Amino acid sequence: xxxxxxxxxxxxxxxxxxxxxxxxxxxxxxxxxxxxxxxxxxxxxxxxxxxxxxxxxxxxxxxxxxxxxxxxxxxxxxxxxxxxxxxxxxxxxxxxxxxxxxxxxxxxxxxxxxxxxxxxxxxxxxxxxxxxxxxxxxxxxxxxxxxxxxxxxxxxxxxxxxxxxxxxxxxxxxxxxxxxxxxxxxxxxxxxxxxxxxxxxxxxxxxxxxxxxxxxxxxxxxxxxxxxxxxxxxxxxxxxxxxxxxxxxxxxxxxxxxxxxxxxxxxxxxxxxxxxxxxxxxxxxxxxxxxxxxxxxxxxxxxxxxxxxxxxxxxxxxxxxxxxxxxxxxxxxxxxxxxxxxxxxxxxxxxxxxxxxxxxxxxxxxxxxxxxxxxxxxxxxxxxxxxxxxxxxxxxxxxxxxxxxxxxxxxxxxxxxxxxxxxxxxxxxxxxxxxxxxxxxxxxxxxxxxxxxxxxxxxxxxxxxxxxxxxxxxxxxxxxxxxxxxxxxxxxxxxxx
Amino acid sequence: xxxxxxxxxxxxxxxxxxxxxxxxxxxxxxxxxxxxxxxxxxxxxxxxxxxxxxxxxxxxxxxxxxxxxxxxxxxxxxxxxxxxxxxxxxxxxxxxxxxxxxxxxxxxxxxxxxxxxxxxxxxxxxxxxxxxxxxxxxxxxxxxxxxxxxxxxxxxxxxxxxxxxxxxxxxxxxxxxxxxxxxxxxxxxxxxxxxxxxxxxxxxxxxxxxxxxxxxxxxxxxxxxxxxxxxxxxxxxxxxxxxxxxxxxxxxxxxxxxxxxxxxxxxxxxxxxxxxxxxxxxxxxxxxxxxxxxxxxxxxxxxxxxxxxxxxxxxxxxxxxxxxxxxxxxxxxxxxxxxxxxxxxxxxxxxxxxxxxxxxxxxxxxxxxxxxxxxxxxxxxxxxxxxxxxxxxxxxxxxxxxxxxxxxxxxxxxxxxxxxxxxxxxxxxxxxxxxxxxxxxxxxxxxxxxxxxxxxxxxxxxxxxxxxxxxxxxxxxxxxxxxxxxxxxxxxxxxxx
Numbered sequence: 001x002x003x004x005x006x007x008x009x010x011x012x013x014x015x016x017x018x019x020x021x022x023x024x025x026x027x028x029x030x031x032x033x034x035x036x037x038x039x040x041x042x043x044x045x046x047x048x049x050x051x052x053x054x055x056x057x058x059x060x061x062x063x064x065x066x067x068x069x070x071x072x073x074x075x076x077x078x079x080x081x082x083x084x085x086x087x088x089x090x091x092x093x094x095x096x097x098x099x100x101x102x103x104x105x106x107x108x109x110x111x112x113x114x115x116x117x118x119x120x121x122x123x124x125x126x127x128x129x130x131x132x133x134x135x136x137x138x139x140x141x142x143x144x145x146x147x148x149x150x151x152x153x154x155x156x157x158x159x160x161x162x163x164x165x166x167x168x169x170x171x172x173x174x175x176x177x178x179x180x181x182x183x184x185x186x187x188x189x190x191x192x193x194x195x196x197x198x199x200x201x202x203x204x205x206x207x208x209x210x211x212x213x214x215x216x217x218x219x220x221x222x223x224x225x226x227x228x229x230x231x232x233x234x235x236x237x238x239x240x241x242x243x244x245x246x247x248x249x250x251x252x253x254x255x256x257x258x259x260x261x262x263x264x265x266x267x268x269x270x271x272x273x274x275x276x277x278x279x280x281x282x283x284x285x286x287x288x289x290x291x292x293x294x295x296x297x298x299x300x301x302x303x304x305x306x307x308x309x310x311x312x313x314x315x316x317x318x319x320x321x322x323x324x325x326x327x328x329x330x331x332x333x334x335x336x337x338x339x340x341x342x343x344x345x346x347x348x349x350x351x352x353x354x355x356x357x358x359x360x361x362x363x364x365x366x367x368x369x370x371x372x373x374x375x376x377x378x379x380x381x382x383x384x385x386x387x388x389x390x391x392x393x394x395x396x397x398x399x400x401x402x403x404x405x406x407x408x409x410x411x412x413x414x415x416x417x418x419x420x421x422x423x424x425x426x427x428x429x430x431x432x433x434x435x436x437x438x439x440x441x442x443x444x445x446x447x448x449x450x451x452x453x454x455x456x457x458x459x460x461x462x463x464x465x466x467x468x469x470x471x472x473x474x475x476x477x478x479x480x481x482x483x484x485x486x487x488x489x490x491x492x493x494x495x496x497x
Numbered sequence: 498x499x500x501x502x503x504x505x506x507x508x509x510x511x512x513x514x515x516x517x518x519x520x521x522x523x524x525x526x527x528x529x530x531x532x533x534x535x536x537x538x539x540x541x542x543x544x545x546x547x548x549x550x551x552x553x554x555x556x557x558x559x560x561x562x563x564x565x566x567x568x569x570x571x572x573x574x575x576x577x578x579x580x581x582x583x584x585x586x587x588x589x590x591x592x593x594x595x596x597x598x599x600x601x602x603x604x605x606x607x608x609x610x611x612x613x614x615x616x617x618x619x620x621x622x623x624x625x626x627x628x629x630x631x632x633x634x635x636x637x638x639x640x641x642x643x644x645x646x647x648x649x650x651x652x653x654x655x656x657x658x659x660x661x662x663x664x665x666x667x668x669x670x671x672x673x674x675x676x677x678x679x680x681x682x683x684x685x686x687x688x689x690x691x692x693x694x695x696x697x698x699x700x701x702x703x704x705x706x707x708x709x710x711x712x713x714x715x716x717x718x719x720x721x722x723x724x725x726x727x728x729x730x731x732x733x734x735x736x737x738x739x740x741x742x743x744x745x746x747x748x749x750x751x752x753x754x755x756x757x758x759x760x761x762x763x764x765x766x767x768x769x770x771x772x773x774x775x776x777x778x779x780x781x782x783x784x785x786x787x788x789x790x791x792x793x794x795x796x797x798x799x800x801x802x803x804x805x806x807x808x809x810x811x812x813x814x815x816x817x818x819x820x821x822x823x824x825x826x827x828x829x830x831x832x833x834x835x836x837x838x839x840x841x842x843x844x845x846x847x848x849x850x851x852x853x854x855x856x857x858x859x860x861x862x863x864x865x866x867x868x869x870x871x872x873x874x875x876x877x878x879x880x881x882x883x884x885x886x887x888x889x890x891x892x893x894x895x896x897x898x899x900x901x902x903x904x905x906x907x908x909x910x911x912x913x914x915x916x917x918x919x920x921x922x923x924x925x926x927x928x929x930x931x932x933x934x935x936x937x938x939x940x941x942x943x944x945x946x947x948x949x950x951x952x953x954x955x956x957x958x959x960x961x962x963x964x965x966x967x968x969x970x971x972x973x974x975x976x977x978x979x980x981x982x983x984x985x986x987x988x989x990x991x992x993x994x
Contacts (some may be wrong), residue, residue, distance in 0.1 A: 019741045047742070050790065058797040062804060062818065064848040066825040095755055123760045145722040146739050147793075150800045152817045153722030178821035180721040180814065186709045190760030193718035195704065196697050199761040201732055203696035208776055209766045212683045215776060216783040219731020221690035224677040225642040225650030227731070230724030231803055232813035234716020235698055242643050244516045245544070258592055263620045263687030264696040266763040269706045279705055279712060286713040293547065296644075300555040302810050303647045306728055307559060309802035312852050315795060316729035317677065320649045321559065324675035328563040351561040355809050359887055360953065365895050366867035373862050390856055398862050400989050401900040408956070412554075430989070448989050456857065459905070491988035492897050492927070492947050 007116070007169045009033055013086035015079055015103060017041070020120050021092035022048050023148025025073065026055035028090075030149065031177050032068035037075050038082035045075055055149035062150075079103060080110035088173060090142065092120040100129055108134050116170050118142035123190035123198075126159030136161035140170050143191060144179070155191045157184035203264050223316050232302045240283050241295045248283040252276050301354065339382075341478040344418035344434065347378035352413045362408040369403065372433050372447035375417035379431060383471035385464070394465055396429060396451040404487050407437075407444045414438035420485060424476045426463040427453045432488050446487045504613075504666045506530055508568075510583035512576055512600060514538070517617050518589035519545050520645025522570065523552035525587075527646065528674050529565035534572050535579035542572055552646035559647075576600060577607035585670060587639065589617040597626055605631050613667050615639035620687035620695075623656030633658035637667050640688060641676070652688045654681035700761050720813050729799045737780050738792045745780040749773050798851070836879075838975040841915035841931065844875035849910045859905040866900065869930050869944035872914035876928065880968035882961070891962055893926060893948040901984050904934075904941045911935035917982060921973045923960040924950045929985050943984045 012028045014021050017039035025048060028035045037048065052073070059067060076082035083089050089107060093099050100119065107117060113135050121129065121141055130136035140162050143155040154174045158167050171181045184191045190198055207213045213221070229238050236248075243251030252271065259268035269275065287295065310318025311325075339345065350371055358364035380386060380396055389395070409415065416438055422430040433447040455462035464472060509525045511518050514536035522545060525532045534545065549570070556564060573579035580586050586604060590596050597616065604614060616626060616638050627633035637659050640652040651671045655664050668678045681688045687695055704710045710718070726735050733745075740748030749768065756765035766772065784792065807815025808822075836842065847868055855861035877883060877893055886892070906912065913935055919927040930944040952959040961969060 019739055054793055054797055057794075058801050060848060061801045061850050063822055063825065064850070066822050066829070068825070068829065094751060123755070123758060146735075147797060147800070150797060150804070151722050151725060152814050153718070155718070176824070178818065178824075180717070180817045182714060182717050182721070184710075188709050189758060191718075192704065192710050192715060193722055195700055195761045196715070196718060197723055197732075198755075199696040199700035199763045200693050201736075202756065202761060202763045202765040203692055204732055205756075205766050205768075205772070205776075207689065207692065208779065209772050212685050213681075213689050214783070215731075215733035215779040217679060218689060218693070219733050219783070220677070220679050221650070221652070221688075221693060222727050222731040223729055224679070225648050225690055226694055227724070227727030227729070228648055230719050231728035232720055232724070232807055232810075232815075234712075234719045234724070235694075235701060236712035236716050238643075239698075242516055254591065258620070258695075259699065259702075261620060261686060264692050264699060264763075266696045266699045266761075268699040269702050271702075275702070275706050279702075282705065282712040286711070286716070296551055297554075298810070298812060300551055300644060300647060302807060302812060303644070304555050304558045305806035305810055306803050307647070309806040310729055310799060313729075313795070313799050313802055315799055317649050318729075320677045321675065325560055325563050327673070328560065328565070332563070332565065349561075351557055353558050353561070359884065360892050360894065365870050365898065366863050369866040369898075369900075370863035387856065395857050397857065397902070399902050401862065401866075401898070401902075402989050403866075403898040405894070405896050405898075450989050489988050491986050492899050492945050 007087070007173055009087040009173060011036065011086050013038070013076075013083040013089045013111075015039075015082060015089065015091045015107065016093040016120075017044060017048060018092065018094075019051075019146055020144065020148060021090070022051035023055070023146060024090045024092060024120070024144065026052045026149040027177055027179075029071040029073055030055060030059050030067055032071050034071040035073050036082040036086065037073070038077075038079050048073070048075070051149075055147070058147075058150055079106040083107050083111040083115075086111060086115060089115055089117045090120065091117060095122060095124060097124055097128060100124065101132055104129065104133055104139070114138065116140065116166055116173075118170055118174075120144060122194045125187055125189060126157055126162060127187060128159070130159045130161050133161075137163040138166050140166050141184075141191070142170055142174055143193070145193070152178065152180035153193065154179045154181050155184050155193055156181050157187060157191055159187065199266055203266065206265055224320070228303060228306060228317060229299065231306055233299060236279070236283055237286060237295070238299075240287060241292055241299060243292070245292055247292055248280045249276070252279065305355070341475055342482075344420040344479070344482070345379060345382065345475075346416060346418045347382055348375040349414065349416045349438070350374065352409050352411050352415065354411055357411050362410060363413075365403075365405065368405065368435065368445050368447070369401065371415065371417065371435060372401075372403070372449065373398075375419055375433050375447075376431060376449060376451070378417075379419050383475065384468045389465075389468065390456065393455065393457045394462075394468070395454055395456045397454050398449050399452045400450040402448040402490065404446045404490075405444075406446070407442050409437060409444050415444070420482060421472075421475050421479045422448070422484070422488060424472045426469060427461050429453070429472060432485055434485070446485070448488055504584070504670055506584040506670060508533065508583050510535070510573075510580040510586045510608075512536075512579060512586065512588045512604065513590040513617075514541060514545060515589065515591075516548075516643055517641065517645060518587070519548035520552070520643060521587045521589060521617070521641065523549045523646040524674055524676075526568040526570055527552060527556050527564055529568050531568040532570050533579040533583065534570070535574075535576050545570070545572070548646075552644070555644075555647055576603040580604050580608040580612075583608060583612060586612055586614045587617065588614060592619060592621060594621055594625060597621065598629055601626065601630055601636070611635065613637065613663055613670075615667055617641060619691045622684055622686060623654055623659060624684060625656070627656045627658050630658075634660040635663050637663050638681075638688070639667055639671055640690070642690070649675065649677035650690065651676045651678050652681050652690055653678050654684060654688055656684065696763055700763065703762055721817065725800060725803060725814060726796070728803055730796060733776070733780055734783060734792070735796075737784060738789055738796060740789075742789055744789055745777045746773070749776065802852070838972055839979075841917040841976070841979070842876060842879065842972075843913060843915045844879055845872040845914045846935070847871065847912050849906050849908050849912065851908055854908050859907060860910075862900075862902065865902065865932065865942050865944070866898065868912060868914065868932060869898075869900070869946065870895070872916055872930050872944075873928060873946060873948070875914075876916050880972065881965045886962075886965065887953065890952065890954045891959075891965075892951055892953045894951050895946050896949045897947040899945040899987065901943045901987075902941075903943070904939050906934060906941050912941070917979055918969075918972050918976045919945070919981070919985060921969045923966060924958050926950070926969060929982055931982070943982070945985055
C-alpha cells in the first residue's frame with residue numbers, strides 16, 4: 001500500500017463533541033492543528049474548555065518540551081460551517097446509524113470532496129454508514145478510546161467502498177498525532193476491541209443482575225489483577241508466558257478443558273487441533289523469538305514500573321503497595337538503640353534500580369543526589385525533624401550541595417550511606433555523606449550539604465525548635481573530634497582556560 | 498466478623514508448584530516465611546529457582562529497603578512431608594476436581610487439623626472441593642493472579658462448610674503478604690475475576706477461529722487502549738467517567754441500546770429500569786461522592802504515570818509514546834543557526850511536574866540535578882558528543898558538582914537553563930548552569946560541573962575526539978571574555994562548629 005502524498009492537515013472539523021469528540025478536539029489542538037467544532041449542546045464551550053484543560057495538563061506532563069504551539073479552536077454554528085475549510089473531518093455522534101447517515105449527508109454537502117471523513121463509531125459497520133454517500137471512498141472508521149487525548153489506540157476499519165488511499169492516509173494522519181492505529185482487516189460489528197470489551201461488560205452486567213457482585217467488587221476484580229497486565233500485554237501473550245517454559249501449547253493443553261466449564265455465560269468455540277495450531281503459530285509469530293524467560297522479565301519490569309507509578313498516585317494497586325511498605329517498616333526490627341553517635345551515622349541503604357541507569361550504563365548523576373537527599377531525610381527523622389515536625393510548619397531546606405563522583409555504580413548494586421555532622425548552629429546543619437558499595441566497601445561518591453532551618457509558613461530562615469536543636473547540638477558535640485573527611489570544604493577547581 | 502487471634506505463619510506448605518505454586522512460594526519466602534514445596538516435576542528445583550530469582554529482583558526494586566530476611570526453601574519428597582509442620586497450606590494443582598480432592602485427602606492425613614488450606618483454583622466450587630474433607634471448615638479458595646509475587650489480587654471464596662474464622666484469618670494472612678483480598682460473597686463457578694476474563698478470552702478465541710484477527714492484533718486492541726485504564730479503574734468506574742458530567746445514568750442511557758447490537762457473541766441481560774437503577778446506585782456508592790471532574794483528573798494522572806513508566810521500558814504504549822516524542826522533536830523548528838556562541842547557551846527548557854514536588858511543597862533537590870544533567874546532555878549533543886558519539890565508545894562523565902539553591906520552584910513552573918563554559922582542555926569541560934523561572938526571570942539555582950572525557954570501553958579518561966574537541970575549543974574561546982558568574986568556584990563554608 002502506497003500512502004500517496006502525505007496529507008497536510010492544518011484544520012480539522014469535529015462533528016459531535018461529547019466526551020469522545022471533545023477528546024479528539026483536544027488531541028488535534030495539542031498537535032498544533034486548528035479545530036472547528038459543531039455540536040448543538042448549549043453548554044459546549046464550557047465542556048470543551050474543561051476537557052481541553054485536562055488534556056493540556058496531561059500532555060504537558062508527558063511531553064513537557066515537545067508539543068508544538070496549540071491550534072486555534074472555533075465553535076461553529078452549523079455542520080456546514082464547521083467542515084467547509086477542513087482538511088480532515090472526525091464524526092463522533094451517538095451510535096445511531098440513521099443519525100450518522102443524515103449528518104454525513106450534511107457534511108458532504110459542504111466539505112471538499114477529497115477530504116477524509118473519519119467516524120468514531122465503536123462498532124457500526126462502515127459499509128452501511130457510507131452506503132448513501134456521494135463520495136464513499138473517503139469514509140473510514142477511526143475508532144478511539146476515552147480519553148482520546150491520552151490513549152493511543154485507534155481502530156481503522158474501511159467499508160466496501162473505502163479506498164486504499166483513504167485507509168493509508170487516515171492511518172498516517174492518526175499516527176502523526178501519537179496514536180497507534182490497529183487495522184481491522186475484516187469488517188465486523190464491534191470491530192476487535194469493542195467485541196472484547198463488550199463481552200466482559202455484558203458478563204459484568206449479568207453478575208450485577210444476579211446479585212453476585214457489586215460494581216465496586218467487579219472493578220476490583222480487574223484493577224488489582226489482570227488489569228495491571230493488560231496495560232502492556234494482551235491476553236494471548238500473557239497466557240503464553242503463563243504456560244511457563246512450554247509456552248502457548250502447554251497453556252492450551254492445561255486450560256483447554258476449562259473452556260467447557262460454566263465460568264462465563266459465553267460459550268467457547270471448540271478448541272479443535274486446527275484452532276490450537278493456529279493460536280500456537282500466531283503466538284509464536286507474535287513473540288518473535290523472544291524466550292518465555294525474557295518475556296517474564298519484561299512483564300515483571302513493566303509491572304514494577306506501573307505499581308511504582310500507581311504508588312506515587314496512591315491509588316488502586318499503588319495504595320495497596322504503599323500500605324504494605326508501611327506495614328513492613330513497622331514490622332522491621334528497630335536498631336535505634338544501638339546507634340553510636342560518636343561515629344558517622346549509618347541510617348540509609350538502597351539498591352540501584354534499572355531506571356537509575358543512563359546511556360553511559362551506570363547510575364545517573366541525579367540519582368546520587370536522590371540517595372543523598374534520602375540519607376539527609378533519614379538524619380532529619382533521627383533528630384526529630386521528620387514528617388510530624390514538618391506538619392507543624394518547621395523544616396530544613398538544602399541550600400548548597402557539593403558532590404564528588406569517584407566510582408561508578410551498576411544496576412542491582414546495594415549501597416549504604418554514612419553521614420558525618422561537620423557543624424551546626426541554631427539555623428544551620430552541615431552534613432557530609434559517604435556513599436559506599438556494600439559488596440566491596442568502595443567509596444563511590446561524597447555529598448556535602450548545607451541545610452538551613454526554616455519557618456515553612458513564612459518561607460524564611462528561623463532557629464530550630466527545642467528537641468530538634470538539642471539533638472543537633474548533641475550530635476555535633478559527639479562528632480566534633482572526628483577528622484574532617486577528605487573532599488570536605490573543597491571547591492570545583494578554578495577555571496582551567 | 499472478628500478475626501480471632503492473629504495467625505502466626507512461620508512455615509507454609511506449597512502443594513503443586515507450576516507457575517502459580519512457584520509464585521506463591523516466592524511471595525511467602527520474600528515475606529520471611531519458610532516454605533516446603535511438593536511437586537512431582539523432576540525439574541522442580543531449577544524452575545523454582547528461576548521464578549524466585551525473578552521475584553527477588555522485582556520485589557527488591559519495588560521495596561528496596563523494606564523486605565525482611567528471606568525465608569528458607571525446602572523441597573519435600575511427599576505431600577505428607579511438606580505439610581506436616583506447616584502453619585498454612587496453599588494448593589495449586591491442575592484444575593481437576595478429582596485431582597484436588599484426592600490431594601486434599603493426603604494433606605489432611607498429615608497436616609495439623611487447625612491449619613488453613615487455601616486453594617488456588619480459578620473457578621472450581623469450594624463446596625464441592627471440600628465435600629469429602631474431615632475438617633472442611635478450614636478449607637477456602639484463595640485465588641491469585643500470575644505473577645503471584647507481584648499482582649495483589651486474591652479472590653477469597655468459602656464453601657458451605659467453610660467457617661467465618663477461616664475466612665477472616667485467611668484474608669488477614671493474604672493481606673499481610675501485601676495482597677488485596679476480594680471477598681466473593683456468592684459461591685459461583687469462575688468466581689468474579691475469571692468470569693470476566695473468561696468472557697473476554699472466549700470472545701477472543703472466536704475472533705481467531707473466524708479469521709477476524711490474529712493473536713497479536715487482539716492483544717494490541719487491549720494493551721494500547723482499555724488495558725491502560727484497567728490497570729487502576731474497572732469498567733464500571735471508567736464508564737461512569739465516560740458518561741461525562743451526567744455520570745452513570747447518562748452512560749447507560751447512551752450505550753444501553755448497544756447491548757442489543759451484535760457486538761459480541763454474548764447476549765446481555767435486559768437493561769430493565771430496575772437493573773439500571775441498581776447499577777447507578779452501586780456506582781454512586783463506589784464513587785463515594787468524588788465528582789466526575791475529580792475522577793477524570795485522577796484517571797489522567799494515573800494514565801500519565803503509567804505511560805511515562807512504559808516509556809522507560811520502551812514497550813507497548815510506552816514505545817508509541819517514545820517514537821511520538823522523537824517525531825515531534827524532528828518536526829519542531831530548528832533554531833540551531835541562531836545560537837550566539839559568545840553568550841551562555843540556552844539549550845534546555847522544562848516544566849516542574851507533580852511528582853517532582855516533595856514534602857516541603859517544592860521541587861525536590863535531586864530534580865535540580867536532573868534538570869542540570871539534562872542541560873549538560875543538551876550541551877554535549879550541541880558539541881557533537883550525543884548518542885552516536887557515545888555509541889562509538891566515547892563519553893563525558895560528571896566528576897564533580899556544586900549546586901546553590903537560591904529560590905523554590907512549584908508544580909507547573911516553566912524553567913529554562915543557560916550554560917556558560919568556564920573552561921576546558923582536551924579531557925575536561927567545566928560548565929556553569931543557571932536555572933531560571935520563565936515567568937519572572939528569577940534565578941532559582943546554579944549548577945557548576947566538572948566533566949571528564951572518557952574512553953567508555955576502557956572506563957578511563959582520554960582526550961576528546963576531533964570534531965568534539967574543536968567545538969569545545971571554539972565555545973571556550975567565544976565565551977572566554979564573559980565575566981565569571983557569581984557563585985562559581987565557591988566551596989561550601991568551612992565547618993561552622
